[in-house]
Amino acid sequence: MFYHVPMLPPRNPDLRLKARGADTRPEGRFERLTHRREDDGWDIPEDQTLLRTEVTIEEPRSILTRNSSPDISFDRSINPYRGCEHGCIYCYARPSHAWLGLSPGLDFETKITAKPQAAALLARELARPRYKPAPIALGTNTDPYQPVEAQLAIMPGLLRVLRDWNHPATLITRGATVLRDIDLWAELAARDQAAVGVSITTLDPDLARVMEPRAPTPATRLRMIRELSRAGIPVRIMVAPVIPVLTEPEIEAILTAAREAGASTASMIALRLPHEVAPLFRDWLERHRPGMAAHVMNRVQAMRGGRDNDPRFGHRFKGEGVEADLARQRFRLARRRLGYREGSPPLDCSRFGPPPRAGDQLSLF
Template sequence: MLPPRNPDERLKARGTASRPEGRFEAHRRSRESDGWDIPEEGSLLRTEVVTERPRSIITRNSSPDISFDRSINPYRGCEHGCIYCYARPTHAWLGLSPGLDFETKITAKPDAADLLARELARPSYRPAPIALGTNTDPYQPVESKLAIMPGILRVLSDWNHPVTLVTRGQTVLRDIALWAELAAKDMAAVGISITTLDPGLARAMEPRAPAPATRLRMIRDLAAAGVPVRVMVAPVIPVLTEPEIEAILSAAREAGATTASMIPLRLPLEVAPLFRDWLDRHRPGMAAHIMNRVQAMRGGKDNDPRFGHRFRGQGIEADLALQRFRLARRRLGYHKDAAPLDCSCFGAPPKAGEQLSLF
């Protein structure tokens, strides 16, 4: 049961309407009437951005479910406000709510490029593709003002270091020259996430993310610049967006995507009650059907976090969706796998006045 919405806050384009406590909070808060009926003018809830100065920027992982072992996340929290976002529970580590706090209290790391250059310069560093956007979107709205990403990409290009990206933010097109520069050296690949082609549904689920038509334009512009683009049909929500698997793949292929992937809906920890509340508010007639189908893919639960299962699901429901995806991918001429990125040219950029090597 989620706490009631604060009536003194006016919400505009937010994914959730409540601020449930994180799982590490020692206390629970509730609103109680004091018996006075005094009308007050509500204030519009705005996004707050604070600065973090970490000592390192590359995060390592050893998960058997993912293909990369290192990543960079320039931001904590995400203003896109996607109701199903699996990263919402990470805000609980900060003592903040995975609900409204996740999409309104953003932490930025403006020193990311300098930290990255320092870490790449360590004698012990060995190159492998760095993944961007693995937790929260590096091209969320605040990036258009803070411009952290161009510095990161410039460092990676100067060091000839391969990089991958997952995004749905159109600000990526601002940096298209940098992405094209890396792609020309076989050192870049971009994934664009498309959940639905229905603009009304997208606005309700992903209130501050670009519309589906804009994401298709992002694929088209990146592909035209020579950047390999993967369409990510994710998350696939049973009943709600599952019927669009083939249509999304077709539209993205026409726009220029060359590889594709899909992930069924995941509802870890605090995301499950937030998503259930969203269904009750936006799709009440379908809520029970959707959650029954979700649980059919997750062993009878809202979520199954086990390695080997969390990105695939299980059972007939998951198998049928994956089979449809694979058939459509093959029919539309997608490559099964992306070409490997080049790690062989990694090295420190020449210093000013230093003679360049001929070989």
């Protein structure tokens, strides 16, 4: 059964939006009530208020999230934040805000929840006697290096715990604040315990500015790849998401630019529009690319069985049909021609163990 997508509410004229991906606040699919603005009959103009980002502190009982999805390569992850100020209009994580009773639209990119005790919680979970190490994926839902991380600095604490316990980790990001922690990532990489994925959707700065309004520019992300790889950290370029018509023509160009910057492996993910993301993305197309909107959505539906989204395992990341197959063939040919490795080397879990304490006997070897 597929979720019926409601119409989006009109934009609130009393709010001034600056560098936001969404334009409105649709209710999440779990809400029983909807809210609509009505004219009260008074012809009195209201002062506009700039919509600012709000950060709420969360104190969870645990920090590791487990999954058993058959088409995901990791079984555990950490997300220091809920919501993401980058505001990427296509973000598949937007519906997760509906679980909080918040809108997957503007609330997702302006009402951020942070978990500053993440490092202490991770250390406690790693110390459990029955814990078995396997790479922890960081940033699988929302970006751990989004703008608020520059002030809250949750990630350095997590990385120090991982380093002290000799625990491998992977990262998915497009946030330039990762370069602040490059020494910690390099320490893990020197032990074969780290790999970083940097996602680039387009090389066009004008398109990126309206599609990913608070994410670093494409040029900055290429610089991130360059600096991370120079520090000895394996970098994977993630051509994601590939949007038909809009960014699909750039597959080869993105792979070429990333390879020149030092990326050693590459992956590609087709656009996904789960639940509330579909109407938000359609609205964005009409506002920013009206002449292409119908063409883009026709191509999206062509690779999703006639629907805006196909959530089936094994299909959701790839799409299906002639054009989806052609895009994958182009990607594979370009990856081979540019000399990317076929896959990432496994990360080392063999050294995992508690950090030494004062008074511990030193090893002879």
